[in-house]
Amino acid sequence: MPLDALFPEFDSDLYPQTVVSLKLTGGDRECETPFHQHRKGQLVLAIHGHVTCNIGDGIWMVPTHCAVWIPSLVPHSNRISPDAQVCMLFIDPQIANLPQKSCTLSISPLVRELILHLTSLPQDYKPESPTAKLVDVLMHELVKMPTEQFDFPIPKETRLNQLAQALIDQPDNRDTLGQWAAKFAMSERTLARLVKQEVGVTFGRWRGQLHIVIALQKLSSGYSVQRVSEDLGYESVSAFITFFKKTLGRPPKQYISQY
Known part of the structure; x- marks a missing residue:
């Protein structure tokens, strides 16, 4: 289902307000927008479920209670999981101290509640109104x-x-760098150098980032740690937990339950 069907008349750039918001609830099927861009930057916050953003040359995962920041005029599409609850915050590019590049943000409980409250209010608020003051507090906290x-x-x-x-198609594929190099008729050293040059990290780190993206997506949707471990091709649940904890500082259940 096209995501536009959920809010066909909403255009953030038609609002003169510096910050406007929108809350979406996913349906029984996955929803997705076509690639688009707008003058206002966009913060995508997953309250429940998850969102996958295709931005430029990357896939960005929005796990529960985190957010992706998409700067002004950056082409992107958003894919929302079934039954997700998502808040979209559209912010004028003139507001200072926001990231200049797309990134994922950890969102504090205070910022999350401020965004949720803003989505429940009329968006055509006046400059000196209580809503405008709420927006000032929100922006003051968001940049931190x-x-x-x-x-x-x-x-x-x-x-x-x-x-x-x-x-992406087969995240459980455990082929080594050497095996991938053979498929492309190149040496392992050449492929390693190419990955480092184009992506900025090693092949193992690059594939690990994909595993974290997929793991957070599935864990946010209620998949068990064992199921996620199997889907990603780990030899054991303990091996997956070790990888997850090394990457994010906490084991999967503890990481998800902190929210």
Whole structure:
């Protein structure tokens, strides 16, 4: 189902207010917008379920109680899981101290509640109104939120683009860098150097970022740790938990339950 069907008349750029918001509830099927852009930057906050954002050359995961920031005029699409609850915050690019590049933000309980409250109010508020004061507090807090690495970069380079799509299609594929290099008729060293040059991290780290994206997506949707471990091709649940804890600092259940 096209996501536009859920809010066909909403255009954030038609509002003179510097910040406007919108709350969406997913249906019984996954919803997605076509690629688009707008003058206002966009913050996508998942209250329940998850959102996957395709932004430029990467896939960005919005796990529950985190948010993705998309700057002004950056082309993107948003895919919302069934039964998700999502808040969209549209922010004028003139507001200072917001990230200049797309990123994932950890959202504090205070900021989350401020956004939720704003979505319940009329969006055509006056400059000196109580809603405008609420927006001032929200922006003051939002710029303090720390960033996270919940994205999976997709390079334009033909061979790495094919490799990225293959990893997305089969996240349980455990082929080594050498095995992938053989498929592209190149040496392991050459492929390793190409990945580092195009993505900025090692092959293992790159694939690990995809696993974190998928793991958070599935855990936010209620999948068990064992099921996620199997879907990602880990030899054991303990191996997956070790990887998850090393990457995000907490085991999966504790990480998800903190919200």
